[in-house]
Amino acid sequence: MSESSETLKPMLIGGEWIAQDDAAFDSVNPATGVRNYRISAASDAQVDQAVQAAWQAQRQPAWRDMLPHQRAAILRRIADGMDQNASLLAQLQMIENGKVWAECKAQVASAAATFRYYAGVCETLGAEVTPARGNYLSMTHYDPYGVVVAITPWNSPLTMEAQKVAPALAAGNAVILKPSEVTSSPALALGRIALEAGLPPGILNVVTGLGATVGRRLVEHPGVRMVSFTGGTGSGRAIAHAAAEKLMPVALELGGKSPHIVFADADQDAAIDGVIGGIFEGSGQSCVAGSRLYVQRGIAQAFIEKLVARAGRLKVDLPDAEGAQMGPIASFGHREKIESMVDGARREGAEVLLGGARPEGKALEAGAFYRPTILGGLSRDAHVVREEIFGPVLCALIFDDEDDLVEQANDSAYGLASGIWTADYRRAWRIARRLEAGSVWINTYKQLSISTPFGGFKQSGIGREKGVSGLRLYQQSKGIYFGM
Numbered sequence: 001m002s003e004s005s006e007t008l009k010p011m012l013i014g015g016e017w018i019a020q021d022d023a024a025f026d027s028v029n030p031a032t033g034v035r036n037y038r039i040s041a042a043s044d045a046q047v048d049q050a051v052q053a054a055w056q057a058q059r060q061p062a063w064r065d066m067l068p069h070q071r072a073a074i075l076r077r078i079a080d081g082m083d084q085n086a087s088l089l090a091q092l093q094m095i096e097n098g099k100v101w102a103e104c105k106a107q108v109a110s111a112a113a114t115f116r117y118y119a120g121v122c123e124t125l126g127a128e129v130t131p132a133r134g135n136y137l138s139m140t141h142y143d144p145y146g147v148v149v150a151i152t153p154w155n156s157p158l159t160m161e162a163q164k165v166a167p168a169l170a171a172g173n174a175v176i177l178k179p180s181e182v183t184s185s186p187a188l189a190l191g192r193i194a195l196e197a198g199l200p201p202g203i204l205n206v207v208t209g210l211g212a213t214v215g216r217r218l219v220e221h222p223g224v225r226m227v228s229f230t231g232g233t234g235s236g237r238a239i240a241h242a243a244a245e246k247l248m249p250v251a252l253e254l255g256g257k258s259p260h261i262v263f264a265d266a267d268q269d270a271a272i273d274g275v276i277g278g279i280f281e282g283s284g285q286s287c288v289a290g291s292r293l294y295v296q297r298g299i300a301q302a303f304i305e306k307l308v309a310r311a312g313r314l315k316v317d318l319p320d321a322e323g324a325q326m327g328p329i330a331s332f333g334h335r336e337k338i339e340s341m342v343d344g345a346r347r348e349g350a351e352v353l354l355g356g357a358r359p360e361g362k363a364l365e366a367g368a369f370y371r372p373t374i375l376g377g378l379s380r381d382a383h384v385v386r387e388e389i390f391g392p393v394l395c396a397l398i399f400d401d402e403d404d405l406v407e408q409a410n411d412s413a414y415g416l417a418s419g420i421w422t423a424d425y426r427r428a429w430r431i432a433r434r435l436e437a438g439s440v441w442i443n444t445y446k447q448l449s450i451s452t453p454f455g456g457f458k459q460s461g462i463g464r465e466k467g468v469s470g471l472r473l474y475q476q477s478k479g480i481y482f483g484m
């Protein structure tokens with residue numbers, strides 16, 4: 001990459017690259033603490049300009065009347081562009097959020113696959129002829145909203161961005177993408193790839209800046225007709241309030257505190273691997289992290305001892321180091337938050353079974369590293385059991401029987417995901433239906449697919465992304481009647 005730490009990255013508005021120095025902010029590599037480059041922060045006028053550019057482009061016949069298979073062809077070329085730039089995109093993500101190289105590469109491949117999936121949906125999804133109840137022909141047709149704003153978090157930027165941008169474009173909208181201030185560059189690179197793929201200028205705009213200023217102004221803008229947001233529950237609530245004022249639809253993918261359940265009859269080796277991957281992959285910075293472990297009482301002590309021993313062998317290292325399994329936390333500020341939550345747990349009487357500290361040694365000293373951490377001896381009301389930590393911290397809890405388990409697992413404000421390990425498929429089915437969660441994994445964890453709708457129960461969100469219906473999220477239906 002040619003950027004120096006002095007580079008100011010411009011935004012993409014109406015097909016033009018626009019730098020804005022006022023209020024520009026630093027992108028910092030969390031593995032080293034060194035500045036990568038600086039990122040433009042959009043002024044109020046530039047937010048207005050982006051909304052205007054998006055509307056103008058969306059109304060042009062070149063986009064408005066483009067046939068679905070032609071839109072699909074552009075989406076496929078964007079996917080090809082992502083594949084051709086896979087190393088660059090993975091590198092940008094790695095130096096901004098510190099995820100290990102293998103995961104960054106996998107996420108780029110998954111994002112490209114999402115564009116291909118929605119290309120397929122775009123050219124095969126039809127309108128419907130509805131049963132007539134008189135002398136007429138009636139249809140349900142689907143219109144785009146017009147200008148859609150997509151706001152994304154930093155943990156898996158490109159996959160989240162693809163999950164919103166691909167279906168929103170397939171649906172015929174113009175999109176303004178506002179990436180997290182921690183991971184602005186993958187989105188900017190996606191904007192360049194989309195232009196090169198032949199997407200008309202102004203159809204995808206990438207506007208950078210802070211959530212509380214640029215994000216908020218975009219959400220409140222009268223020209224924006226729909227917002228698709230992934231991020232924390234607090235931010236989601238603020239966006240829902242703003243959307244209520246405008247009576248604007250929103251899709252909200254929010255936080256989680258997902259229960260990961262191990263019954264006494266489970267394949268324990270497989271369950272331990274599943275629990276470790278479920279919480280420590282991505283340093284625990286995953287919305288679906290299995291952060292509350294429930295082990296059945298009979299096996300609890302032995303299971304947790306084995307789990308602690310195996311998790312203690314995870315390799316915490318620089319994200320591009322050979323064999324690294326856990327990189328740093330994505331920012332120094334976020335590590336502080338994790339540390340303060342673990343300290344709070346100690347004060348509430350938690351027993352630190354593993355970690356609870358930064359790794360030792362010079363090599364990782366400059367980065368925002370934190371060791372895999374397992375806490376025991378917690379009451380179900382402890383803060384760390386109730387609140388999302390979004391870090392490599394697992395709360396180990398015990399249950400007696402199915403009723404006790406379901407009661408504890410559902411005793412949460414969140415309802416994003418859950419996992420069950422058992423050899424008894426009837427029990428798995430019973431529990432899966434009783435859990436209040438948008439995803440349930442049985443004898444596996446964190447298995448995600450673009451073809452399966454995803455979203456949260458309770459305070460984990462509103463709406464479902466992915467799948468065929470993930471395209472309809474960005475359209476509104478219209479009844480059309482032909483008198484006969």
Ligand code: NAD
Binds near residue numbers: 152179214238460461
């Ligand atoms: P965050 O809510 O702080 O920020 C997310 C995005 O929203 C950023 O782009 C930010 O700039 C913007 N933003 C913040 N406040 C805003 C406001 N008032 N108006 C408009 N935009 C605003 O979240 P984060 O720290 O970037 O990400 C971590 C959170 O995201 C965790 O809670 C995690 O569980 C959640 N998450 C959820 C999913 C899911 O699919 N459910 C996936 C990944 C992450």
